Structure formats: structure tokens, C-alpha cells
Amino acid sequence: MKTISILGSTGSIGRQALDVIATYHGDLQLGFLTTNTNAELLAEQVERYKPYGVALCAPEAYQRFRQISSFDGPVLCGKEGIRAAAAWEGNDIVLSALVGFAGVEPTLAAIERGITVALANKEALVVAGELVMAKARHHNVPLLAVDSEHSAILQCTVGEHPDSIERVVLTASGGPFRNLPLEALEQVTPEQALRHPTWNMGAKITIDSATLMNKGFEVIEAYWLFGLSPEQISVLIHPQSIVHSFVEFTDGSVKAQLGVPDMRLPIHYALTYPSRRPTALPRIQWEQLSRLEFEPPDTTRFPCLKLALDALHEGKSAPVVLNAANEVAVEAFIQRRIRFSDIPAVIAGTLDAIPSVALTSLEIVIDVDRHARHKAIALVSHLQQRR
Numbered sequence: 001m002k003t004i005s006i007l008g009s010t011g012s013i014g015r016q017a018l019d020v021i022a023t024y025h026g027d028l029q030l031g032f033l034t035t036n037t038n039a040e041l042l043a044e045q046v047e048r049y050k051p052y053g054v055a056l057c058a059p060e061a062y063q064r065f066r067q068i069s070s071f072d073g074p075v076l077c078g079k080e081g082i083r084a085a086a087a088w089e090g091n092d093i094v095l096s097a098l099v100g101f102a103g104v105e106p107t108l109a110a111i112e113r114g115i116t117v118a119l120a121n122k123e124a125l126v127v128a129g130e131l132v133m134a135k136a137r138h139h140n141v142p143l144l145a146v147d148s149e150h151s152a153i154l155q156c157t158v159g160e161h162p163d164s165i166e167r168v169v170l171t172a173s174g175g176p177f178r179n180l181p182l183e184a185l186e187q188v189t190p191e192q193a194l195r196h197p198t199w200n201m202g203a204k205i206t207i208d209s210a211t212l213m214n215k216g217f218e219v220i221e222a223y224w225l226f227g228l229s230p231e232q233i234s235v236l237i238h239p240q241s242i243v244h245s246f247v248e249f250t251d252g253s254v255k256a257q258l259g260v261p262d263m264r265l266p267i268h269y270a271l272t273y274p275s276r277r278p279t280a281l282p283r284i285q286w287e288q289l290s291r292l293e294f295e296p297p298d299t300t301r302f303p304c305l306k307l308a309l310d311a312l313h314e315g316k317s318a319p320v321v322l323n324a325a326n327e328v329a330v331e332a333f334i335q336r337r338i339r340f341s342d343i344p345a346v347i348a349g350t351l352d353a354i355p356s357v358a359l360t361s362l363e364i365v366i367d368v369d370r371h372a373r374h375k376a377i378a379l380v381s382h383l384q385q386r387r
């Protein structure tokens with residue numbers, strides 16, 4: 001019996017992971033489940049899935065949970081509580097499914113305890129890739145990709161020598177605005193941006209998919225996870241979201257991983273790696289699959305992808321600034337304070353304003369993140385005043 005804790009069990013990945021575990025994994029028991037604010041759903045999850053303990057980041061949510069639940073296991077609170085849940089000595093696996101920068105410290109806490117990490121929180125690698133990978137190597141901790149593209153690359157490279165990889169191609173659905181002209185992008189609403197054509201995900205990653213920033217983050221994630229150079233990682237738009245990514249080898253062969261767009265499949269693969277176990281998850285209906293299309297991304301209409309690629313090339317703290325400004329801009333867009341087309345402007349302005357420094361410690365990462373957020377918030381206010 002192995003024990004798994006889910007950081008972010010009330011989110012999109014967390015809820016799907018609970019479904020996967022309850023349906024297919026008789027040999028997994030639950031350690032901690034965690035949330036930021038959603039005490040009600042966490043209380044339901046406790047009743048249904050019987051974890052060992054829970055952690056709630058927001059103090060009000062902790063109080064509410066205490067009022068509505070009679071759970072008699074450990075109930076932790078605050079950032080420290082989330083970190084303690086990640087580093088709990090009973091964990092064999094931690095699924096890191098927090099969104100954004102909040103995932104960095106708990107992910108590192110699990111790694112420092114030598115606990116295997118199934119990683120959905122790509123932002124941890126975007127902002128602290130070097131630290132995370134160095135600690136994972138030092139503690140001999142496997143980092144198992146949960147992102148469908150990186151799971152695809154993992155599946156294509158099992159048994160292959162790393163030197164035989166020529167390049168990897170990450171596929172992207174293109175999001176809801178794939179065919180929208182540049183002028184029309186100015187007018188799109190949060191509701192439209194939140195309606196993803198092929199994937200059902202949390203709000204932040206759905207907006208990141210609409211701007212293609214998500215794909216930029218994934219290039220940075222692949223760079224760290226697979227030890228590739230930036231030139232070895234390409235992006236292609238593939239609207240059907242059936243080919244999750246592919247790997248070209250030095251002999252000219254190509255391996256791709258295909259499947260229906262359902263995150264339960266890569267979650268299941270990360271939890272069973274390196275073996276495969278049967279599931280009843282949906283199958284591809286080949287007879288109804290009339291075409292698989294691929295086209296290059298348009299970075300004029302979707303400049304966030306280029307901003308991310310540039311930040312990867314620049315290195316040092318540029319990806320931290322990129323991520324912080326993106327989090328601020330996406331939130332401002334969801335709150336209707338800025339337009340969709342302002343998102344890249346806020347990020348570019350922040351990148352221009354914050355000098356790049358070497359990331360030699362987590363404290364520096366946290367410091368750069370704080371500075372970049374202040375700058376991005378100021379840029380959002382400025383844009384708001386001009387409207």
C-alpha cells in the first residue's frame with residue numbers, strides 16, 4: 001500500500017486525481033488533501049475519500065472547516081500547514097496540483113523529504129526549475145510529469161537514450177481564439193476565454209491556454225524536466241488535442257503519444273509509472289477521427305508564447321518575472337480590469353522594468369517574484385486609468 005497526498009485536491013487536477021485513485025488504485029491510500037479556500041468541498045472529500053489529514057491555506061477556510069466537519073484527523077492551517085502536508089513523513093507520493101507560484105515551496109518541501117512528486121504545478125519549474133531539479137537530483141527524487149504533453153514525452157522516451165532525442169514537439173490546441181483576427185482579440189471577454197474547446201481545466205490555466213502562455217510555460221517545463229536545449233523544443237498547434245506531443249529521434253523516427261483529451265489518463269500514468277495498468281477511461285474513436293491537423297503558432301496574435309520563449313533564452317530571473325506578471329495580468333483580466341490584449345503588454349512592461357539577476361536561492365526567487373508583482377500591479381492600474 002502506498003500513500004499519496006494531493007496538494008490542491010479541490011482544484012481541477014486534484015478532483016480528477018481523486019476520481020482516478022478511487023476508481024483504479026486499490027493499492028493507494030490518501031495522506032493529506034489540501035485546499036486554499038474551499039472548506040465545503042474539502043469537507044465533502046473527507047467524508048467520501050477518508051484521507052489521513054487535511055490542510056487549508058486560508059485561515060477563514062480553516063475556521064469554516066472546523067465548524068462544518070467533524071473530521072478527527074490532523075487539520076493543518078496556513079502556508080506552513082500546506083508545506084507540512086507536503087513533507088509529511090507518511091507520504092510515498094505527493095501530487096503537486098496547486099496553481100501558480102503557491103506551488104513552489106510545497107513542491108520543494110516534498111522533494112527535500114525524498115518524496116516522489118507527481119508534478120502538475122508547472123509554475124514550480126518555470127520559476128525555480130534549476131533549484132527544483134538540483135534538489136530532485138540531490139535527494140534522488142523522481143519528478144513525474146502530469147501535464148499531458150510532458151507525460152506524452154515521458155511515454156515516448158521510456159527505454160530511449162537521452163542522446164538519441166533530436167527534438168520534441170509540444171502540441172497546443174490553440175485555445176478558443178485560434179482563428180480570431182488580431183483586432184477581434186481586443187474585445188474578447190473572460191467568459192469567452194474561459195470556454196476552452198477541448199480541455200476542462202481551472203480558470204488560470206484556461207486563460208493561459210487562450211493566450212498561449214501555457215504553451216510557453218510548457219516549453220520551459222520541458223527544458224527542465226528533460227534536460228533539452230531550448231532549440232530542441234518546438235510548438236505546433238493541433239486543434240484536435242489527440243496527439244499530446246511527439247519526439248523526433250536522431251535516426252529520423254518519430255514517436256507520438258495519442259489519447260482522448262482527458263487529464264485522468266496522464267494522472268493515472270504518473271501514479272502507475274513505469275508500469276501500465278488497465279483503466280476504463282474513454283478510448284479514441286478512430287472511425288470518427290477524420291483528421292489530425294498541425295500548424296505553426298502565430299506569435300503576432302499570441303505574443304505571450306514569444307515572451308515565454310525569450311524569457312527561457314534570457315534565463316536567470318526572467319521566467320520568474322514572466323510568471324509573476326502573468327499571474328497579476330490574468331487575474332486582472334478575469335476581474336475585467338484590463339483587456340485580453342493587455343495581458344502581454346503588462347508582462348512585457350514588467351520584464352522590461354525588472355533587471356535580471358542570478359537565482360542562487362529560493363529567497364531570491366521569492367524576492368524577484370514580489371518585485372515583479374508590484375510592478376505588474378502598477379502597470380495594470382495605469383492601463384485601467386487610461387480606459
Ligand SMILES: NC(=O)c1ccc[n+]([C@@H]2O[C@H](COP(=O)([O-])OP(=O)(O)OC[C@H]3O[C@@H](n4cnc5c(N)ncnc54)[C@H](OP(=O)(O)O)[C@@H]3O)[C@@H](O)[C@H]2O)c1
Nearest residue numbers: 008010011012013036037038057098102120121122201202
Ligand atoms: N487543469 C488541468 O487540466 C491541468 C492540466 C495540466 C496542468 N495543469 C496544471 O496543474 C496545476 C493546477 O491546475 P488546476 O487547473 O487544477 O487549478 P485549479 O482548478 O485552480 O486548482 C488549484 C488548487 O490549488 C489550490 N490553491 C490555489 N492557490 C493556493 C494557495 N495560494 N495556497 C494553497 N492552495 C492553493 C486551490 O484551492 P481552492 O479550491 O481554494 O482555490 C485548488 O485546490 C496548475 O499548475 C496547472 O497549470 C492543470
